[in-house]
Amino acid sequence: DVKVTQSSRYLVKRTGEKVFLECVQDMDHENMFWYRQDPGLGLRLIYFSYDVKMKEKGDIPEGYSVSREKKERFSLILESASTNQTSMYLCASSVIRVGTEEAFFGQGTRLTVV
Template identity: 95%
Template sequence: DVKVTQSSRYLVKRTGEKVFLECVQDMDHENMFWYRQDPGLGLRLIYFSYDVKMKEKGDIPEGYSVSREKKERFSLILESASTNQTSMYLCASSTQGATNTEAFFGQGTRLTVV
């Protein structure tokens, strides 16, 4: 069974803290994604990685950075958490190329910044 695993289901952090959200996939996928999901706004792409150490900004990268040191792991970093970063964060992975398949999602991390 294919799997995308996010390290935490729920997190509560203080304003100004540095926050790490971890994601691991076991499907040897080239692509990995971080989205945030807010009510009525759907899923918005924060960052995208198409290979180890390669990354591309999505639609809302401000306030975030990412790290992909290994193919199976993609980390989202909030350098200095703010209350407007309270949200559901979803990690996903997919294959690359002409025989692409759907993106597989993790269960999500609900982050609250107080």
């Protein structure tokens, strides 16, 4: 079974704090993604990585950065947390292979910024 594990289920942080969200996958997938889910907006891509040390901006990268030093780990960093970053954050991983296209998601981190 593919497993994508996010380090925290729930987090409460203060405005201005630097926040780290960690994600680990155990299937040797090349691709890893960070999404946020907000009501009425679905899942929006923040950043993704297709290889170690490689990263690409998604649709809403402002206020975020990422780090991928090892293939299995992808970290999302909120440089200075703000209340509009209160959201559900979802990490995913995938491999591009003919006939195998789905991404596997972690359980999510509910972040509240106060």
